[in-house]
Amino acid sequence: MLSLPISSKANQILQLFNNKLFTSIAFISTSLPPSSVDIEIQVQRLTKIINESPYPDKPLYPVLSQQIPPTALSTSIVENVLGSLFGTHANGLKASEFFRYTLQAPHLCPSADAFEKTLHILTRMRYFDKAWELMEEIKKKHPSLLTIKSMSIVLSRIARFQSFEETLEAFERMENDIYISNKFGTEEFNVLLRAFCTQRQMKEAKSVFNKLHSRFDPNTKTMNILLLGFKESADITSVELFYHDLTRRGFKPNNITYNIRIDAYCKKGSFGDALRLFEAMERENCFPTLQTITTLIHGAGVVRNKSKAKELFDEISRRNLQADTGAYNALISSFVRCRDVKSAADLMNEMDEKNVSHDNVTYHTMFLGFIKSKDIDGFHGLYQMMIERNFMPKTKTVVMLMKLFCEKNEIGLAVNLWVYLIERGYCPHSHVLNLLVTALCSRGRLEEAFECSKQMLERGRHISDLAFQMLERCLREGEGTEKLRTLDHLIKRLGTVLPPSKGYATGLPDQTNVK
Template identity: 65%
Template sequence: MTLWIRQKRSNHTQLPQKLASLLTVAFKSSNQSNLSSETNSEINKIIRIINDHPFPDQPLQPTLLQYTPPPILSNNFVENVLGRLFAAHSNGLKALEFFKFYLHHSQFRPSPDAFEKTLHILTRMRYFDKAWELMEEIHQRHPSLLTLKSMSIMLSKIAKFQSFEDTLEAFQKMENDIFVGRKFGTDEFNVLLQAYCTQRQMKEARSVFLKMHSRFLPNTKTMNILLLGFKESGNVTAVELFYHEMVRRGFKPNRITYNIRIDAYCKKGCFGDGLRLLEEMEQVNCLPTLETITTLIHGAGIVRNTTKARQLFDEIPLRNLHPDTGVYNALLSSLVRSKDLNSAVALMDEMEEKRIKYDSMTYHIMFLGSMRSNGIEGVCELYHKMVERNFVPQTRTVVMLMKIFCENIRVDLGLNLWNYLVEKGYCPHGHALDLLVTGLCSRGRVQEAFDCSKQVLERGRHISEAVFRMLERFLLQTGEVNKLSKLQRMIEKLHDILPPSIGHAVGITASTDIH
């Protein structure tokens, strides 16, 4: 509820305001609110077809050809489908097959956005070999799709899951083999630094900067990337030390520089220092942005100063700025932190009156506030309103709701949420399945726990070792050996194309007798 709330609206070529959410900008065009009901219906149909398709038993492309006529494969349609597949935690290989289908059958020139979405889905699932193959194919057939954003997606995930040296090698491979004919300069150098800073690998980022800054002349954005990395590491002292180094090197602070420093202070509860920097901005004629005010409102909430939060909010029109969902969320958060749920509900009504759309963060804040003030009944009431609006929350809100429902003896609502997501074409996150299976099995509803787990495997996603062992124990107790064997076969088949990560189920141990 700070700078990152609005970051997803910004252009990726600008410095993102929250590194932890860096790549969510890749999916900004997936918002279906501006699509016609007919197009939404087609998107929902294709999502269900892709997610429900037996995988890996049958190839996906013949099915797509049957149900997806080429005329509907517009770039906007494809981008929305891929965005939904990402949000739905769909299997990466299915998304890749859909993208390839689009490349071969669409009557439109492929868009960078669709390529970037596919790349993000693959790298998030650690399909790096497939991601490199896709980049090489795009280099050969559609080199114009290779952008700084696609480079950033790849390098950030390699930095997250692989070594420092692997990330440097990937950067060199892109320069020598993928982005052939493009002279790498400061922009590409910034993307490399950003990859390390995204993962808060500041020692590595500083090392790369010192090693390569003579080749790639740094600019203010370079310094802001490093400054933001130090901020995300939670070290205000490091932020200020690097800020002064930045000034000594001759770089002039801009709005982004001030926003980063204000955010660093606000997160540590040093709201007064944030206000001091706001005054400094105005004195040097560096006018605050809506991100600046959003951050300060959130900072006021952290120190429970709702009076100042409301004052800053009310001053927004006086600054010739226009409030958006993000700044409303910041004020909502401030009110909820102060346990003023009535004012928060009134603010939601104001959003609706002014046609400012709720997003997942809006609901997440209000679910937390409802739980603290009105308990499970308040959460249930808001949940039903959300479903009536056909709104699908993001993963962390789904997991939070599942935990609330299952720990408050409302596993029926947990199952209702699960079915709602599946009907919408989503494959809920593994953490949500862990909570739901635990809740169902503890109440003797093993069949429903089995069905939900099977749905995940059918959609090409792993279940956790904990879920499998729990089902194994309960199915053996009830003599459901056939169901256990079926899960085992599905897990083994999935391992052939999607090796498990740490914590994923690997199947029945040799010591277990299921005969």
């Protein structure tokens, strides 16, 4: 059984979680240049202010006006705050309000990146009406921000959450009402195809292709998008059939085409076939890229061939390419799959030495490696390092950590992880709250379970029906009726401004009298 003992050093770190100055101290202690440090501190402060602003009881605009005047904003700060809000699962309406606030800065030229991130946040939460409203506003005031990428973000989300017909209608609306200064051509057609292909909706993608290819002239990118869609569907037979059909029609593959086919074979464990494609690629003078070799390193890991993975990694420098975080992550993953966690940890140290940054994939893969190898000290050491470096893990990793702490009875670490996230301005995913509330309620720690749920609702995010029912049962039994009324008020208040979502709490039934 895996347990995580808390060392004296860890205790010192955990004590910092409640320290309001921890954020600034951690960033100041880094080796970043002063300008970058200032931006990071400001971004983190603004993210925290926005996430902690009680929604919808108080509008965000006055808070922003008081905390940071428009003249103090820069393009970099705005883009980084919106990126942070996306990563911390902030309420999309808050993000939209912040972006609109920045549009009022007279000296600030709004960037396409900031606009795209705002659309991403809104559409991820299915606020499609708000996204359309924002695009209409931008069309009038800053039409240059309406990029191919912003189109792709919205269409991909609509394809995921709405019907085939609604996606086509959205494309037509963009062509006729939003992107009116652009004449739609092959590039826009490719965006529509990609929206279906990335959602593995190949039947719909083929239907769109057959319906519109006579109007838009398909190019190599079009065919690669369709090939990618078959690959994402994990249908290697369809990948090859489609590829050979294309070549018979005169289509000339490029390195992206080969990368897609190589990845399809690697994911299926057909590493030998992937290597043969790699050799064919070179014979055709279609030179492999860093992505090609990174994909093959992953493929070597899938078949547990760590020596080949290392050989391919060394091939990067021999080809005068520079190994990046993705290449290192691929080799780390291969070592972890082969249960060689020590070599994987050594690679993390090498990344530090070569100034190659660790990202969430690096941490997540290493955490999994330590768990599988039952290396308690290694896991705990990595967790401490992550906290010391003030690194903010993504949702997938947060869920993994919270689940582990709760299952292994490390409730102190689970609570402190929650506090660490909240203090950094992070608005945890509902599944993280479910895990924590369940663990706290089962141990009679109702005050903490209530506070965590209240924090989530106050930040403008739903809690799940599962979490609310757990709290309702425990608070009724524990005479916590006032707390239950507080949660009920917050849930129903939030329901007046947020669209209903399946699986989320709606509060107490109207006919229920809480005594």
